[in-house]
Amino acid sequence: MDDYIAQRSLTRLDESLLTHIPPFSLLSHEQIREILDQATVRRYGEGITVFNEGDPADRFFMVLDGYIRVVRVTPAGEQIISLHIPSGQLFGIARAIGRETYPATAITASEAIILSWPTTVWDHFVVSYPGFSSETYKILGLRMGELNMRVVEMATQQVEQRVANTLLRLVNQTGRKVADGIEVDFSITRQDLSEMTATTLHTISRLLSAWEKHGLVKSRRKHIVVSNPQGLVALARDHG
Amino acid sequence: MDDYIAQRSLTRLDESLLTHIPPFSLLSHEQIREILDQATVRRYGEGITVFNEGDPADRFFMVLDGYIRVVRVTPAGEQIISLHIPSGQLFGIARAIGRETYPATAITASEAIILSWPTTVWDHFVVSYPGFSSETYKILGLRMGELNMRVVEMATQQVEQRVANTLLRLVNQTGRKVADGIEVDFSITRQDLSEMTATTLHTISRLLSAWEKHGLVKSRRKHIVVSNPQGLVALARDHG
DNA sequence: TATAAACTTTGCGCTAGCACAACCTTTGTT
């Protein structure tokens, strides 16, 4: 975050940006005004690191537009993708779980607009804004649920089922309707998918080719469209 | 929890039970008194289900003595062990993450003494007892860290390394010093270990046999003693 | 418009570790 550049908009941020986002939805216009006035906005290109695992957690963030990819790197240098965060969600909330440093690295998965606040205002937010803390912890709960599901899947399912499930989750959570199905809403490579499912890009490539042959998906470079979700669900269920 | 039997002790619970346990350590004697007076105590035998995944989360719990094993069961009936909770920790705190039901099943891994409170007092605890909420979320953060570590391990390590790491973590967190090393402090079968590491009891048996031959561990039925932690650490590091 | 860089496909051989199977040992029960 050495190159962090605060870029408050020349025009003030519009309050309607936050009014429908859960952690803020119970608040008055005045409160949202306060919150926005303390925020820093920044636009990021794709593939930019927002913060690194282990950095002191001196800010917390919210995705206004775009997607964040949360990754961890092993001592051996292997990367694994932990999570994708869609717009409207907070991230980098190490403070909420009593951490002084970020537990993982956050990278933009697409162009993105990110709000951030200094961690020092966290406690103020928690006590002053009703619903902020409970909504935040709900999100934390959802992420724990995802992690748990991931562990169970990796422990019990074959590669093909894991990849099918991951892809389905991806289009459910971040899918965009297109002519011939639902498309993952950000650039995604074979390598990325392999880092989400604990396999190799080669295996992913083979799977996608096979699925395409059976009319389940359509993929081009960095794009994946699920054209037959039903079929994928069947694959994910029926043992192989 | 059909067979749940409230058993408040005849003599009141001693305040010193809680004074040194983090979520309560900042509180006055009066406050701890209040908390204990609202608690229900129960002694469980080994292998007893405290609550099931999906049950309405109408109570939250604390391990006073013994260990809790948190498990999840797949639709196909395979069981995987998510976590072990040692004495002094809260569990079943679905409420903290905005859930109405328990996300996993809790079973005693040893004889255990468990305190519990109705979920309805949760909010009262959070607002009335300083440090309660932050300490609780710290624990949540630690558990998330464990889950993450688990995902990374399963994604990147060989079975032997995973099992070595898991065993090391087990003796670090719940180890008891014995004559010839450090022993896992509760009954643990090959099957259990396999459900923690996503492998089979057969593979675990072979690994333990091999390790015993090399003087790293000593195991009898339901007992595992790590006699050479250094050696295990080396195994866990050096790729195989 | 050539060249490089990033991403993808496909083939082939190998092996970690699983499935299956049989048997052994310890502990609990009648």
Added chain:
DNA sequence: AACAAAGGTTGTGCTAGCGCAAAGTTTATA
């Protein structure tokens, strides 16, 4: 003391999916 039940060991064959390799395609850069 006999039997059952739970837990543990060990052998054998098989295969999912990885490692390695080579080549194709698309996009970015000079």
